[in-house]
Structures are given as structure tokens and as C-alpha cells.
Amino acid sequence: MPIISPGFKGRRRDGGEKLPPGQYLVTDFPVLSAGPTPRVDTRKWEFRIKTEKGQVASWDWAAFQGLPSEDITVDLHCVTKWSKFGTHWRGVSLDTLLGDVETSAEYALARSYGGYTTNLPVADLLNGQAWIAYRYDGAALAPEHGGPARLLVPHLYLWKSAKWVNGIDLMDTDQPGFWEQLGYNNYGDPWREQRYWGD
Ligand SMILES: Nc1nc2c(c(=O)[nH]1)N[C@H]1C(S)=C(S)[C@@H](COP(=O)(O)O)O[C@H]1N2
Numbered sequence: 001m002p003i004i005s006p007g008f009k010g011r012r013r014d015g016g017e018k019l020p021p022g023q024y025l026v027t028d029f030p031v032l033s034a035g036p037t038p039r040v041d042t043r044k045w046e047f048r049i050k051t052e053k054g055q056v057a058s059w060d061w062a063a064f065q066g067l068p069s070e071d072i073t074v075d076l077h078c079v080t081k082w083s084k085f086g087t088h089w090r091g092v093s094l095d096t097l098l099g100d101v102e103t104s105a106e107y108a109l110a111r112s113y114g115g116y117t118t119n120l121p122v123a124d125l126l127n128g129q130a131w132i133a134y135r136y137d138g139a140a141l142a143p144e145h146g147g148p149a150r151l152l153v154p155h156l157y158l159w160k161s162a163k164w165v166n167g168i169d170l171m172d173t174d175q176p177g178f179w180e181q182l183g184y185n186n187y188g189d190p191w192r193e194q195r196y197w198g199d
């Protein structure tokens, strides 16, 4: 692990600042959940993609584990202002999951066990920007952090990374999710500090 001294300023790939505006660094991994942690048995787990035409693609745990997966190291940014650098995950890219799905939908709504939802543009799920992650730091993803599997979309604030994810609906019209209906920004770009509605 790198030593992070007070006042350390990292570098983004584009050469700029690594810590988005208004954020501070943590080294622990805070847990933020709007409700109780669902305990999802992988024997019953299922992930479903539903298109705007109502077609469904689904994977059980064995089929999902059979897909090509990637090791990812990314920085996380929570709207409550903590950021965590260099987190290690393993997951299946949404490019893989959406690869054979026939769709021209522009909007997506992620759904979770327990009822949580969050919306984002389909474009933000593609081109190596989003994964269904099932391992964190070399171990099975813990239930409190979204295990068995969570959406991971690190370029947006972390509320977009739905824990206990079990599906994505693809839609022609945008539909705000849980926090978005409660006043969080519809898009949530940490670099533009889009925390709340109107930011
Ligand atoms: N299903 C579900 N996913 C969720 C949440 C939630 O309450 N339920 N909280 C979101 C918020 S606001 C944050 S900051 C991150 C927190 O992830 P962590 O608990 O792994 O740090 O999960 C996001 N995903």
C-alpha cells in the first residue's frame, strides 16, 4: 500500500487532481445502506437484464461465474464526501453482460434484492466503465458491501453502485431510482460535484 501523507494529492490518468472537489480520503471502507442487509444465498441468486421490448436475459450464479471476469483497481467517491483510493475488485464487465442483448435503450435502472434502485445512462455502463463485482480485496464480497454481487460504477458517486444487485432494466425513458427520487442528483458525477438535485 502506498503511504498517503496529509495533504497528498494524487494524479488522475489525465494528469489532474485525483481527489474530486469537496472529498476527503479515508483508508477504512465505510458501510452505507438505506435498510437492512439482505442475505442472498448464491443457490437462489439470479441476475436479470430486461430490455425495453420486455426480453429477458438471466444468469444464475453458476452461469455468471462462467463468464469472463476482470480484476479492477478503482477509486471510490461517496456523496457523503469520503473517497477511497485503489480498491481491488473482481467482476464481470457490463460489456460482457450486455454483449448479446439486443437493445437501443438509452436509460438503465439497476434493481437490488431489498428493493433499492438507481438509474444511469446505458452509455455509462459500457466501454469498461461498469462491472457486476463479486470479490473485494481477494475475498468473496461481504454482505454489508453488497455480496454476493454489486454493481460497480466508480466514475459516478457510489450510490449508483447498487449493492445486492439482481437486475438491470433497459428503458427508452429515464426513471429516477431510490436516492434520485429523494433529491440526489440524477447523474452524480463526482468531478462536477453533482451531489443533489440542481447541482
Ligand atoms: N442496495 C443498495 N445499494 C446501495 C445502497 C443501499 O442503501 N442499498 N447505498 C448506496 C450508497 S449511498 C453508497 S455510498 C454505497 C455504499 O457502499 P458501501 O456500503 O460498500 O461503502 O452503496 C450504495 N449502494
Ligand SMILES: [Mo]
Binding pocket: 032, 078, 079, 080, 158, 159
Ligand atoms: Mo452514499
